[in-house]
Amino acid sequence: MQTDKFITPIAHAFSAGLGSWGVINGMQVVTQFVDKDVEEIRKELLGIADASFLGKFGVKGRHAAQWLQDQGVDIPTQSNSWVADADGNLVLRLGGSEFLIEDAPDGNLCEKLLKADAKRAGVYLVPHVEASLVLSGSAVQELLVEVCSIDLTRAALGTQEVIMTQFAGVSVVLIHQDLEGEARYRVWCDSSYGPYLWEFMAGIASEHSGGPIGVGNYFSL
Amino acid sequence: MKLLTCPVNGTRPLSEFVFGGEYRVAPPADCTDAEWAAYVHNRSGAPGIKNEWWYHAPSGTWFIAERNTLTDKVMRTYLKGQEGSK
Numbered sequence: 001m002q003t004d005k006f007i008t009p010i011a012h013a014f015s016a017g018l019g020s021w022g023v024i025n026g027m028q029v030v031t032q033f034v035d036k037d038v039e040e041i042r043k044e045l046l047g048i049a050d051a052s053f054l055g056k057f058g059v060k061g062r063h064a065a066q067w068l069q070d071q072g073v074d075i076p077t078q079s080n081s082w083v084a085d086a087d088g089n090l091v092l093r094l095g096g097s098e099f100l101i102e103d104a105p106d107g108n109l110c111e112k113l114l115k116a117d118a119k120r121a122g123v124y125l126v127p128h129v130e131a132s133l134v135l136s137g138s139a140v141q142e143l144l145v146e147v148c149s150i151d152l153t154r155a156a157l158g159t160q161e162v163i164m165t166q167f168a169g170v171s172v173v174l175i176h177q178d179l180e181g182e183a184r185y186r187v188w189c190d191s192s193y194g195p196y197l198w199e200f201m202a203g204i205a206s207e208h209s210g211g212p213i214g215v216g217n218y219f220s221l
Numbered sequence: 222m223k224l225l226t227c228p229v230n231g232t233r234p235l236s237e238f239v240f241g242g243e244y245r246v247a248p249p250a251d252c253t254d255a256e257w258a259a260y261v262h263n264r265s266g267a268p269g270i271k272n273e274w275w276y277h278a279p280s281g282t283w284f285i286a287e288r289n290t291l292t293d294k295v296m297r298t299y300l301k302g303q304e305g306s307k
Contacts, residue, residue, distance in 0.1 A: 079229065094280065095229055095280060095281075095282065149222065149233075149234040149236070163230075164279040165233065165237065166278070166279055169236075171278055171279035172279065173279075
């Protein structure tokens with residue numbers, strides 16, 4: 001569990017007095033941007049939400065895969081792919097020997113891994129404080145073609161593929177996830193670029209009658 | 222749009238890559254001063270097929286591209302140590 005001194009890395013993109021703030025997993029985030037009914041409409045068209053509060057854990061090295069398996073973590077067998085465990089925790093394999101793990105909203109896998117003994121040759125912990133976003137809606141492809149040069153349609157992406165590319169000049173990690181019958185894109189970027197990318201994508205979303213919504217629209221909190 | 226193929230991440234726009242200079246093999250540690258000076262200071266600017274370092278920025282992947290610098294055609298790309306894989 002994080003301490004409550006943290007604030008979402010996207011905070012600089014939010015004007016004073018915007019929406020309702022709350023603390024989730026020890027991080028101050030905007031829990032609601034506009035009226036609930038309006039947020040639901042935005043979500044259907046093109047919703048963007050901040051999920052940076054989810055716990056993250058990183059490890060790399062030639063023995064990182066074995067170390068994770070020793071901790072009981074199911075890992076993707078292929079490079080640049082991801083899996084979700086029964087609790088909803090995400091395990092992304094970035095390249096061949098690096099892993100990014102993100103907790104489900106009520107998960108504590110990252111906390112367990114941080115406490116595990118990782119002092120082993122070929123196992124190196126990687127701190128992760130990325131800005132983490134959720135995108136969805138009928139016009140999400142319109143947004144993606146505006147910010148990225150490669151084909152990110154469902155047909156082009158494998159079901160479990162991890163894509164490392166650039167959105168509006170910012171390096172991002174992206175996956176496509178079907179959750180609760182809904183297609184979502186998850187995007188991670190360096191936290192220092194979080195406000196820029198948020199403003200950029202939220203602006204495009206607004207052009208399509210969508211916009212920022214509270215992350216509670218995507219996760220049960 | 223120019224494209225380049227990262228051996229790990231696939232074909233991407235050139236804007237995702239950073240050029241890292243020509244791939245050259247350093248002379249042995251017991252080389253002469255003249256050999257070392259030539260390695261440090263001299264470059265061949267003549268166009269032709271060259272091996273070059275390229276970096277895929279979003280994933281942090283360094284790889285080598287075999288490129289004809291006259292025609293700008295990339296023959297192949299590969300990870301260092303996997304020259305024979307493609």
